[in-house]
Amino acid sequence: MNIIGPDFLVFGVDDMESCRQYLTDYGLKAAGDDRFLALDGTGVIIKPKDDPSLPAALETPTMLRKTVYGVADQATLEAIATELSSDREVKRLADGSIESVDDMGFALGFQVTVRTTLSLPAEIVNAPGSSHQRAVNDIGVQKVAAPEPRSLSHIVYFVPDFARAEAFYAERLGFITTDRFTGVGPFMRPAGTTDHHTVFFIQTPPHMLGCEHFTFHMAGPTEVMHAGRNMVEKGYQSFWGPGRHLFGSNWFWYFKSPLGCNMEYDADMDLHDDQWTAREGAPGADNSQAFLFKYTEKWSPMGPPPGAKPQ
Amino acid sequence: MEELAEGEARGFDPLDEGQDSVFVVRRGGDLVAYRDICPHYGSTALPWRKDAYLDAGGKDIICSAHGARFAIDTGLCTAGPCLGESLIPVPLQLSDEGEVLADLNSNNSVGVVK
Ligand code: FES
Ligand SMILES: [Fe+2]
Numbered sequence: 001m002n003i004i005g006p007d008f009l010v011f012g013v014d015d016m017e018s019c020r021q022y023l024t025d026y027g028l029k030a031a032g033d034d035r036f037l038a039l040d041g042t043g044v045i046i047k048p049k050d051d052p053s054l055p056a057a058l059e060t061p062t063m064l065r066k067t068v069y070g071v072a073d074q075a076t077l078e079a080i081a082t083e084l085s086s087d088r089e090v091k092r093l094a095d096g097s098i099e100s101v102d103d104m105g106f107a108l109g110f111q112v113t114v115r116t117t118l119s120l121p122a123e124i125v126n127a128p129g130s131s132h133q134r135a136v137n138d139i140g141v142q143k144v145a146a147p148e149p150r151s152l153s154h155i156v157y158f159v160p161d162f163a164r165a166e167a168f169y170a171e172r173l174g175f176i177t178t179d180r181f182t183g184v185g186p187f188m189r190p191a192g193t194t195d196h197h198t199v200f201f202i203q204t205p206p207h208m209l210g211c212e213h214f215t216f217h218m219a220g221p222t223e224v225m226h227a228g229r230n231m232v233e234k235g236y237q238s239f240w241g242p243g244r245h246l247f248g249s250n251w252f253w254y255f256k257s258p259l260g261c262n263m264e265y266d267a268d269m270d271l272h273d274d275q276w277t278a279r280e281g282a283p284g285a286d287n288s289q290a291f292l293f294k295y296t297e298k299w300s301p302m303g304p305p306p307g308a309k310p311q
Numbered sequence: 312m313e314e315l316a317e318g319e320a321r322g323f324d325p326l327d328e329g330q331d332s333v334f335v336v337r338r339g340g341d342l343v344a345y346r347d348i349c350p351h352y353g354s355t356a357l358p359w360r361k362d363a364y365l366d367a368g369g370k371d372i373i374c375s376a377h378g379a380r381f382a383i384d385t386g387l388c389t390a391g392p393c394l395g396e397s398l399i400p401v402p403l404q405l406s407d408e409g410e411v412l413a414d415l416n417s418n419n420s421v422g423v424v425k
Contacts, residue, residue, distance in 0.1 A: 260378035
């Protein structure tokens with residue numbers, strides 16, 4: 001199945017105005033109809049939680065109502081429709097997409113992907129010995145920047161049965177497990193991308209069923225830091241980060257949000273193909289990140305001006 | 312004490328830690344206060360931005376990390392990750408000067424919240 005990755009996440013929210021402001025401040029572009037888009041056209045759609053066009057709410061307080069996957073072509077869409085209709089309802093929506101549910105009860109949509117192919121440089125670093133560096137006289141960082149999220153990267157779900165979730169995504173939709181945390185769950189990528197993961201499952205009690213976080217890819221670690229700092233300056237509260245994960249190697253910074261889950265910035269995730277053998281690690285802080293930092297206000301070790309009395 | 316409107320919540324940093332550690336909600340004329348710690352992980356503050364402790368309708372306290380909901384009057388988690396657990400209550404006292412004092416029992420210090 002040539003599924004590329006998530007095109008949209010659809011939320012049914014409590015406070016539309018706060019979410020609009022938050023998603024815009026995060027760096028997504030308002031594109032009408034409460035769609036907030038990254039540079040490649042993937043993004044977040046918000047609706048009032050009682051909007052009748054939304055799939056039914058879960059019994060848990062999660063505001064996530066649907067994950068819409070982008071697929072390569074119409075033939076893939078038809079193959080998914082055929083596959084899923086063998087044991088569950090598959091709806092055809094007016095926009096040409098199809099809608100069904102996974103084995104956990106999360107609503108899924110599939111559509112011929114709307115994402116555009118980006119042609120943008122990644123953050124380039126200079127290092128002795130490297131043949132790929134910034135051009136001479138190119139500056140690496142600006143004091144003020146408003147980094148733009150490039151593409152919807154991944155979503156993490158709390159699920160009561162990760163083995164069942166993994167089996168559904170592997171056997172029915174062709175996802176591949178790239179790594180796993182023992183007893184917690186797998187990182188998975190659909191066949192149409194080399195990204196380390198577009199989804200990760202975390203085993204929890206059933207009353208937690210929902211979205212832990214989702215994230216967009218940035219140009220590199222500098223953009224993750226800059227975008228995160230902009231969020232802190234705007235008064236948003238960090239949940240975890242900045243830091244760098246081990247599985248996937250992605251840089252991260254998570255923020256709490258009015259969407260009832262965390263929203264992350266990520267960058268520089270590993271890419272894998274079918275040659276890759278999944279690793280397994282024990283869950284916990286030590287395997288969860290290579291390093292973790294904590295934001296503090298700008299400061300400099302300059303000390304008082306020469307001749308001034310120490311305070 | 313009159314500053315906080317009905318159905319409003321506010322965070323305080325009584326020990327000058329650089330981030331709010333206690334929040335107060337006014338509900339039905341009463342003030343209730345809790346430590347700003349979500350029982351889900353036991354180390355996370357609740358709001359997504361300063362003072363955003365309540366849902367849009369002012370009905371429940373919410374943790375914005377994973378959407379846990381808590382009853383305002385008891386602090387009991389009624390839905391979400393920490394279902395059945397409770398926020399840590401902070402006893403409030405009214406001082407002679409009309410200040411509200413929060414009794415931060417973990418280290419026996421009393422902080423002025425407003
Ligand atoms: S940390 Fe509060 S709900 Fe998860
Ligand atoms: Fe992530």
